[in-house]
Amino acid sequence: MYSESMSTPERLIEATRELLWERGYVGTSPKAIQQLASVGQGSMYHHFANKQDLALTAIRRTAEELRATAEATLGVEGAAYAKIASYLLRERDVLRGCPVGRLTMDPDVIADDELRAPVDEMIAWLRGRLAEVVRQGVRDGEFPASLVPEEIASTIVATVQGGYVLARASGSPAAFDAGVRGLLALLAPRT
Amino acid sequence: MYSESMSTPERLIEATRELLWERGYVGTSPKAIQQLASVGQGSMYHHFANKQDLALTAIRRTAEELRATAEATLGVEGAAYAKIASYLLRERDVLRGCPVGRLTMDPDVIADDELRAPVDEMIAWLRGRLAEVVRQGVRDGEFPASLVPEEIASTIVATVQGGYVLARASGSPAAFDAGVRGLLALLAPRT
Numbered sequence: 001m002y003s004e005s006m007s008t009p010e011r012l013i014e015a016t017r018e019l020l021w022e023r024g025y026v027g028t029s030p031k032a033i034q035q036l037a038s039v040g041q042g043s044m045y046h047h048f049a050n051k052q053d054l055a056l057t058a059i060r061r062t063a064e065e066l067r068a069t070a071e072a073t074l075g076v077e078g079a080a081y082a083k084i085a086s087y088l089l090r091e092r093d094v095l096r097g098c099p100v101g102r103l104t105m106d107p108d109v110i111a112d113d114e115l116r117a118p119v120d121e122m123i124a125w126l127r128g129r130l131a132e133v134v135r136q137g138v139r140d141g142e143f144p145a146s147l148v149p150e151e152i153a154s155t156i157v158a159t160v161q162g163g164y165v166l167a168r169a170s171g172s173p174a175a176f177d178a179g180v181r182g183l184l185a186l187l188a189p190r191t
Numbered sequence: 192m193y194s195e196s197m198s199t200p201e202r203l204i205e206a207t208r209e210l211l212w213e214r215g216y217v218g219t220s221p222k223a224i225q226q227l228a229s230v231g232q233g234s235m236y237h238h239f240a241n242k243q244d245l246a247l248t249a250i251r252r253t254a255e256e257l258r259a260t261a262e263a264t265l266g267v268e269g270a271a272y273a274k275i276a277s278y279l280l281r282e283r284d285v286l287r288g289c290p291v292g293r294l295t296m297d298p299d300v301i302a303d304d305e306l307r308a309p310v311d312e313m314i315a316w317l318r319g320r321l322a323e324v325v326r327q328g329v330r331d332g333e334f335p336a337s338l339v340p341e342e343i344a345s346t347i348v349a350t351v352q353g354g355y356v357l358a359r360a361s362g363s364p365a366a367f368d369a370g371v372r373g374l375l376a377l378l379a380p381r382t
Contacts, residue, residue, distance in 0.1 A: 155373030162353030182346030
């Protein structure tokens, strides 16, 4: 599965990221990780204390990547609406869902403060970052002054996260796209 | 756990609904169902062919309940915005999430057309029902004629489903409420 040039810990982390995205924490056994990474049990426990330790490393890396991807659409020069549209319309593997957001449906992640922390931080960061952009839009007169930036930011993140639910239920990315287009129509400056 | 007056199949169905909501399909073993229902293994397989058969009955019942709950807020007389607000603001066990929507993150549900069907039907019904309400609002001049009812309906369902993700990530229903308030502000008739 993974290149021979990858170190054993790297292969374990990448296999864990893959399995957490596909099957969640509850659905991922240490044995499945070892098989996908082509790493023996002893070697896995040499590098990581347990499944939780390895998952924590994997989740942190995935969250870091998502943050960079979001920042690439939001951290550019431009109007607020254009930034939000760019964030919402960026290419996504819609039917796979969000590798971080999906963990919130995992009872063992939510029950474990340490595992929940990077999920919470990532989503809180995104809401804060989008609130800054909405604030800019209100200041520049693109959005009505009556809008509360933190609320609109939460609506944007929720539409994306819930869009994955719609798409996966229907087996088609079209439902995700419809939700995003609806939100963009509501956000569009009215003349 | 369950009343002695409940029949064995009833106890099995209710236990399965509970566990599917809490732990998902992948995280629910036949043994856990039997324990929660206080039903022996032989008795479970006397009434249901397997875990999939039992889960199908449980998911259908949960979907039917959710449909009735939604209809209670949307099927009343009144203005479109008021109906949507009533749907969005109805009391929810936010931190538990949606018992149907959460199943979309379950790889074994999504991979199984039979198990996915009641999830798909419930969410498709809700999107269609909300689209009718939005259409009414456009016709009555509450919403701009430029809005596409099916898109706005998808945004509404996505905001609710994604709101659960935000709430569970942060460990607080406040994030759900913020997303809903943001959407209502965007939908509010502007003067």
